[in-house]
Amino acid sequence: xxxxxxxxxxxxxxxxxxxxxxxxxxxxxxxxxxxxxxxxxxxxxxxxxxxxxxxxxxxxxxxxxxxxxxxxxxxxxxxxxxxxxxxxxxxxxxxxxxxxxxxxxxxxxxxxxxxxxxxxxxxxxxxxx
Amino acid sequence: xxxxxxxxxxxxxxxxxxxxxxxxxxxxxxxxxxxxxxxxxxxxxxxxxxxxxxxxxxxxxxxxxxxxxxxxxxxxxxxxxxxxxxxxxxxxxxxxxxxxxxxxxxxxxxxxxxxxxxxxxxxxxxxxx
Numbered sequence: 451x452x453x454x455x456x457x458x459x460x461x462x463x464x465x466x467x468x469x470x471x472x473x474x475x476x477x478x479x480x481x482x483x484x485x486x487x488x489x490x491x492x493x494x495x496x497x498x499x500x501x502x503x504x505x506x507x508x509x510x511x512x513x514x515x516x517x518x519x520x521x522x523x524x525x526x527x528x529x530x531x532x533x534x535x536x537x538x539x540x541x542x543x544x545x546x547x548x549x550x551x552x553x554x555x556x557x558x559x560x561x562x563x564x565x566x567x568x569x570x571x572x573x574x575x576x577x578x579x
Numbered sequence: 580x581x582x583x584x585x586x587x588x589x590x591x592x593x594x595x596x597x598x599x600x601x602x603x604x605x606x607x608x609x610x611x612x613x614x615x616x617x618x619x620x621x622x623x624x625x626x627x628x629x630x631x632x633x634x635x636x637x638x639x640x641x642x643x644x645x646x647x648x649x650x651x652x653x654x655x656x657x658x659x660x661x662x663x664x665x666x667x668x669x670x671x672x673x674x675x676x677x678x679x680x681x682x683x684x685x686x687x688x689x690x691x692x693x694x695x696x697x698x699x700x701x702x703x704x705x706x707x708x
Contacts, residue, residue: 453692468597468606475604477597480660492688524684525693527676531609533684547656555653555662559621563582564654 454485458530464500465532471544472521472535478546479554481510483532495520497536514548514577516540541572550574583614587659593629594661600673601650601664607675608683610639612661624649626665643677643706645669670701679703 457465464482471478481499483491487507490498494509497518501508511517522535538544538552547554549570556568586594593611600607610628612620616636619627623638626647630637640646651664667673667681676683678699685697 451691453688456693466595466609468609470604470606475599477599477606477662480595480597480655523688525686525688526609526683527678527680527685528683529693531683533606549656551656554655554657554660556656557654559582559652559654562580564585564658 451489454489456529457485457488457525457532458528459485460530464502465530467497467499467532467534469497469518469534469536469546471546472537476553477555478518478536478538478544478552481508488532491520491534492523497534511540514540514545516545516577518546543571545571545577548574548578550577580618583618585658586614586617586654586661587657588614589659593631594659596626596628596661596663598626598647598663598665598675600675601666605682606684607647607665607667607673607681610637617661620649620663621652626663640669643669643674645674645706647675672700674700674706677703677707679706 463484467481467483469478484500487498487500497510499508517539518536524533538546550572551568557564558567592613596610596612598607613629616627616629626639628637646668647665653662667675679701680697686693687696
């Protein structure tokens with residue numbers, strides 16, 4: 451699989467992945483894939499990451515139902531970062547973050563502090579039952 | 580500086596940074612910052628990264644003139660990734676990539692291969708004189 455060999459995997463065999471919502475352009479989250487996760491993502495057409503905390507493949511949405519349908523994969527100039535265009539399924543508007551927010555990037559820098567500026571769309575306790 | 584301490588720096592003292600064009604939503608590039616780079620970015624209002632290859636601060640555009648004006652900084656739920664909204668200056672349309680392309684993510688996955696799908700806007704030889 452040449453296209454998998456073209457990716458410059460880091461010392462841990464991982465590549466950083468940016469998930470961007472196709473319809474809005476919103477950057478939803480950032481995670482990691484290993485070779486198997488990337489192959490599985492392409493095979494399923496849904497995001498499969500490598501969970502560094504759990505040390506296993508993580509089919510995004512496997513618990514929450516918040517699956518990411520993958521429309522496009524892009525590789526950067528150094529072949530060591532992937533950008534993925536997705537539709538965030540399972541809730542409208544899409545919830546990518548485990549906090550129940552649309553995007554993981556819900557804190558904005560303002561005057562020397564990170565302020566939470568985006569609302570919780572669904573209580574995480576009802577997402578992860 | 581509490582806001583700098585809130586960032587979860589990795590084992591090398593770095594945090595990954597996604598640069599997104601404010602006007603278009605295009606993801607332009609991915610790079611790294613250390614504490615000093617992030618502080619400088621906020622102080623200048625322009626992107627200052629940590630160049631891992633050169634082992635020094637890298638004021639984006641210092642050679643190319645392709646400076647990034649920073650409009651917004653966001654921190655993710657785990658406090659270990661930064662999303663930055665920028666205007667890519669120095670050329671119209673903006674050139675963020677050292678290959679002379681708009682975005683570093685110019686290769687798209689198609690049928691088992693990464694295909695270059697975005698044009699070179701300016702010859703890199705004339706960018707880096």
